[in-house]
Amino acid sequence: MSQENGRPALLLAGHGSRDPRGAREFHALLELVRARAPDLAVEGGFIELSPPPISEAVNRLADRGAREIAAVPLMLLAAGHAKNDIPATLVREGLRHPGLRFRYGRALGVRPELLALMDERISATVPAEQRDETAVLVVGRGSSDPDANSDLAKIARLFYEGRPYPIVESAYVSLAPPNVPEGLERCRRLGARRVAVFSYFLFTGVLEERIRDQSREFAHTHPEVEVHYAGYLGASGPVADLVLERYREAVEGDIRMNCDVCVHRVALPGFEEKVGAPATPHYHPDEPGHHHHH
Known part of the structure; x- marks a missing residue:
């Protein structure tokens, strides 16, 4: 499938889990998103712990003819992964795929x-x-x-x-x-x-x-x-709808990360060393160059 409809592909960036049930739920959500947007190229990958890594999902979208990818971090709240690891990983993917343009959406957030x-x-x-x-x-x-x-x-x-x-x-x-x-x-x-x-x-x-x-x-x-x-949120219709809203916002809208109290910009007590620290990509264990240990 090429990108003849002109819409950027959607990349869901998940965290990954040591529990295979968590990875299965991620893929179930991916299917809910695909069912809601059948004309959209949608792939998903993980930062760590579960295959496939984000790089593999990007390769699949590139192979399908994507020229532009809107990545949505599948994170409820914007912490280090959404603010640092995923953007750095996308920069790395941009270097690996010079013909691809990346946009980055917001975490799901307080909704x-x-x-x-x-x-x-x-x-x-x-x-x-x-x-x-x-x-x-x-x-x-x-x-x-x-x-x-x-x-x-x-x-x-x-x-x-x-x-x-x-x-x-x-x-x-x-x-x-x-x-x-x-x-x-x-x-x-x-x-x-x-x-x-x-x-x-x-x-x-x-x-x-x-x-x-x-x-x-x-x-x-x-x-x-x-x-x-009482359980947890789970792979469900409202979450899939919110992912697609974050995708639309990334493609058409005005994305604003909340930077007012971000440790990378503001010297909060006990976190001063994080101000201006460089963003570094998070290597997935399945990728070459992985030196990240848990």
């Missing part, structure tokens, strides 16, 4: 559709008559980027607004406090007898499973608190 999807998942776990006495703990991946961590706090507050849940707290499963047990303990100390835990993740994986396990452990050691696990 009402995602809040509505989260509401749907939590509502499926908490009966209507119990909602006004159930706390919600929204758990994010956690980042070394304060901007991304603050976005999760914003999401928790936006979810609280206009909904019946009396307490909505945020926590992180890695890299940032409070962790899951601390978040649950905070809800307990605020008087919650019932807590719904929601993982603010697109797909399952090692970390999503950890949130599930830690929630179960907390419930076991605190029998006075009911803990209900």
Whole structure:
């Protein structure tokens, strides 16, 4: 398929997971996007952990005649991967494919559709008559980027607004406090007898499973608190629609990364060394030149 319709191809840039179920969910989302835009060349690849690497997806689009590619980072929040690793990888791909032009879209971000999807998942776990006495703990991946961590706090507050849940707290499963047990303990100390835990993740994986396990452990050691696990966002229609909106914005619109509190531009306390640091491509383990260890 060549690019005779003149529209740039769409490249979905995912993170990758050690859990093959997470990679399968990424591909399921890819299929939902393709079904919604049958005339669009759509491929997806990962930064790390899962095949195929982004470079392979770019090769496939180039082989299909793409001259322009709009890349959308399949990240809920813009942290290091969306701000640094993926753009640097696209620069590298541009050097490998001098005939290709790249555009870069925004991370999915703080969106009402995602809040509505989260509401749907939590509502499926908490009966209507119990909602006004159930706390919600929204758990994010956690980042070394304060901007991304603050976005999760914003999401928790936006979810609280206009909904019946009396307490909505945020926590992180890695890299940032409070962790899951601390978040649950905070809800307990605020008087919650019932807590719904929601993982603010697109797909399952090692970390999503950890949130599930830690929630179960907390419930076991605190029998006075009911803990209900409400799952994660998952490959679904609203997410696929949002990906295509980010694609359209990348192609037609005015893309603005939120740079007001970006560690690469602003000296935030404890992160001063990141200001002006060069962006470096993230080598996928399946690529030549890979020296990245976990």
